[in-house]
Amino acid sequence: MAYGALCFVIHREAASPEEARGLQSPTAAWKGMGPSGYHRPPSLAVISCTGYLVLLLGVILMTAEGFPHGSKECHVERCTNEYEKHRSQQDLSGQWPLDSQAVCTALRTYRHCINKTVGCHGNIMYYSLRNYVRQEMDINNCTANGQTVEPSTNSHPHKPHPHMVPAHCLYQGKKIYRHCGLFGDPHLRTFYDEFQTCKVKGAWPLVNNEHLTVQVTNDAVHGNTDATATSKLTVIVKGNTCTSLDFQTYQAQTNSLPGTFDDGRTTVGPYHSLELVEVDPGRHVEIHIRYIHTVVVVRQIGRYFTFSVRMPEELVNQSSASQDLQLCVRGCPQSEIINYQEYLAIRKHAPSAQVSPSMHTSGESRPAMARSHAEKICRDANLTDFYFDSCVFDLMATGDQNFTLSAMSSLMDVLKLHPSAARTMNNRTDLVKYDERYSRNCGASFSFLQKRSEYRILHLFVMLVLVIATCSR
Known part of the structure; x- marks a missing residue:
């Protein structure tokens, strides 16, 4: 120079x-x-x-x-x-x-x-x-x-050039996905499109594989000791070279839907392979796990949470090989399942009848809302099929119309995360098929009982004739 x-x-x-x-x-x-x-x-x-x-x-x-x-x-x-x-x-x-x-x-x-x-x-x-x-x-x-x-x-x-994402931090599998959702009192849609209503009070794992663990805690609905809903949700993303060797934890509990992971970060890893997006502060967050092409959606509606996840089918099938309890994979244990279809039908035909413990919980004599009124609310909300049933069930069980919003949000999430699900929906907005099934079962039971009575009378008549004949000798 x-x-x-x-x-x-x-x-x-x-x-x-x-x-x-x-x-x-x-x-x-x-x-x-x-x-x-x-x-x-x-x-x-x-x-x-x-x-x-x-x-x-x-x-x-x-x-x-x-x-x-x-x-x-x-x-x-x-x-x-x-x-x-x-x-x-x-x-x-x-x-x-x-x-x-x-x-x-x-x-x-x-x-x-x-x-x-x-x-x-x-x-x-x-x-x-x-x-x-x-x-x-x-x-x-x-x-x-x-x-x-x-x-x-x-x-x-x-200008600095962005880092090139290495191949192992990009999902290389087939872009075929499965969806699982949990909402309401509580209602479960498994990865394999099974629909269940369960009691599952306390802590339960939804997903548990080598990449991700999701656990929910269901407690009694506020002011109602019979119904349960999700009051706490924990998402744990397991350590890896694309994000962090440490586990990343996200926890939501009543009246708290944080906008960051527990350590205060919203993105993890040099390639933003793990990111938490606050879509609607305090109401809706999404966790994007890019190296496995997975999205977790958590919403808070009222005091309770809804959960949705979209995961590649290959990873879901790998999880199925494990014997670990995962509600999203295996559904609820048989002892925890509520026969919501029978519950809804009985409530129309015998609204004041006691509810069997196998269907819900004992001790509840009357629904919190008439079925006809609940049906109207859920129909006006444009809910269909399982989401319509769940909405009616929750309103009858709790009377809390926040559960209608919960069903609506869950339906929106499944249509967004699993669009092919729309092709399998019937757009049903009534409970007629449950009523007909119940009436048919009741009619068959009555016919059986009627025949049993006729046989019993005939048997008594024959016995009486034999006694008279014996005495007259």
């Missing part, structure tokens, strides 16, 4: 008087400032010999004090490249006379870039460029504070 500066001094001293007075042709090209080209723009005043002697003396002194000639970490030349790109974008080279404001903006940008460059302690080029730009600003009466052009808007080649 010292030699370049000296050559620049000689070049300028050799300029003709006409050029010094600014009479250079308007078509003359400005090659830029700094080491890339040492031709001055025609509007800039000629630097005095004294100025160049000061610059050269500074270089000599720095060299005498033992400064090294450069540092591998100092990339000050990029400032010149950025400056030249800015100059060409602003089309300064073809203007005559040059706009002093544009010149000062360019010089301030150059100076700002040099000052931000790190690792240049003792680099001769760095100090030379810095002194040179400072003198040019003084000559052109440029203030230190003023407009600049940020490198991000004029120099794309120097």
Whole structure:
């Protein structure tokens, strides 16, 4: 740089008087400032010999004090490249006379870039460029504070490139998915599209495989000791090289749906392979596990939570090979399943009848809401099939219309995460088939009992005839 500066001094001293007075042709090209080209723009005043002697003396002194000639970490030349790109974008080279404001903006940008460059302690080029730009600003009466052009808007080649995601952090399997959901009091749709209503009070695992564990805790519905709903949900993403070797935990519990993982982060890993998205603060969050193409959706509605997950079929089938209890894979244990279809039918035909423990819980004499009213609410909410049944069930069991919103949200999630499910839906909005089934079963039972009574009377009549015959002998 010292030699370049000296050559620049000689070049300028050799300029003709006409050029010094600014009479250079308007078509003359400005090659830029700094080491890339040492031709001055025609509007800039000629630097005095004294100025160049000061610059050269500074270089000599720095060299005498033992400064090294450069540092591998100092990339000050990029400032010149950025400056030249800015100059060409602003089309300064073809203007005559040059706009002093544009010149000062360019010089301030150059100076700002040099000052931000790190690792240049003792680099001769760095100090030379810095002194040179400072003198040019003084000559052109440029203030230190003023407009600049940020490198991000004029120099794309120097923007950091995003990390390329390695193959093992991208899901390579088939893009065929399964869905599981849990909502309401509580109702379960398994990965294999089985529909169940369960008691499952307490803590239960929904998913548990080598990548992910999801556990829910179901407690008695507030103000109702018979119904249960999800009051706590825990998602654990197991350690791996794509995110973190430590487990990442997310916990939601009554009146708390955090917008971060437990450690305060929303993204984990250099490739954002694990990300928590707060879709609707306090109501709806999504956890995206990109290296297994899995999405977990958690919503809070009222005091309780709904859960949905979309996972590749290959991973679901691998989970099926495990003997671990997973409600999403194997469904609820038989002892925990409620016959909700029979419950709904009995409630129409005998609304004041006691409920069998095998269907719900004993001790409840009347529903919290009439079935006909519950049906109307759920029909008006555009719920169909299992989601319609669940809505009616929950309203009759609790009277809490938040459970209608819970069924609606779960239906929206399944249509979003598992669109093919829509093709299997019948769009049913009534309970007629359950009523007919119940009536048929009751009719068959009555016919059987009626025949049993007739046989019993005949048997008694025969016995009576035998007794009379015996006594008359």
